[in-house]
Amino acid sequence: MKQSILILIACVFIAAVTTLSYRELRSEWISFRKGESLFAQERYLQAAQCYTDALAKGLSVPQLFYHLVEAQLAVGNDAGAIETERAFSASSASTPDTEFMLSEIFVRFGRFEQAMQLLDRSVRQKPDNRRARFRLAQVLTWMGSFNIAVDHYNILLGDQL
Numbered sequence: 001m002k003q004s005i006l007i008l009i010a011c012v013f014i015a016a017v018t019t020l021s022y023r024e025l026r027s028e029w030i031s032f033r034k035g036e037s038l039f040a041q042e043r044y045l046q047a048a049q050c051y052t053d054a055l056a057k058g059l060s061v062p063q064l065f066y067h068l069v070e071a072q073l074a075v076g077n078d079a080g081a082i083e084t085e086r087a088f089s090a091s092s093a094s095t096p097d098t099e100f101m102l103s104e105i106f107v108r109f110g111r112f113e114q115a116m117q118l119l120d121r122s123v124r125q126k127p128d129n130r131r132a133r134f135r136l137a138q139v140l141t142w143m144g145s146f147n148i149a150v151d152h153y154n155i156l157l158g159d160q161l
Helices: 002-025 027-040 044-056 062-074 078-090 096-108 112-125 130-143 146-157
Strands: none
Touching (some): 027 044, 062 078, 078 096
């Protein structure tokens, strides 16, 4: 009986030390996960604050940037969203595919200029990315840049490369 109690106490102690250590050593992930919970509840202002905290603590994963940009746009902080996008684009985590994902967020919020810039950069880095080129042509059409959009549609159809 005494041995069982000692084992139970040791297990509780180990669990407590592990939890406290994680909170200290991986606080950026705690902030990110709290932000994810708030984001799921559509509490975008609070989520953006948690994401910003995680970013300040050194976390740099695409999902953090996607949700931070979306939260900032949802609360009307367009300048913050553009600044976040630029920071992400300059980071090592940025790829043509991640830039495509960010462009989709800007499209959903009707920020076509930012979406166009991201898609254009994605197509320049990876000219055979048909998905990005098609979305770029769509965005250009919505912006009224029909001639440039037609050029991209022609490339997709194989008329020129």
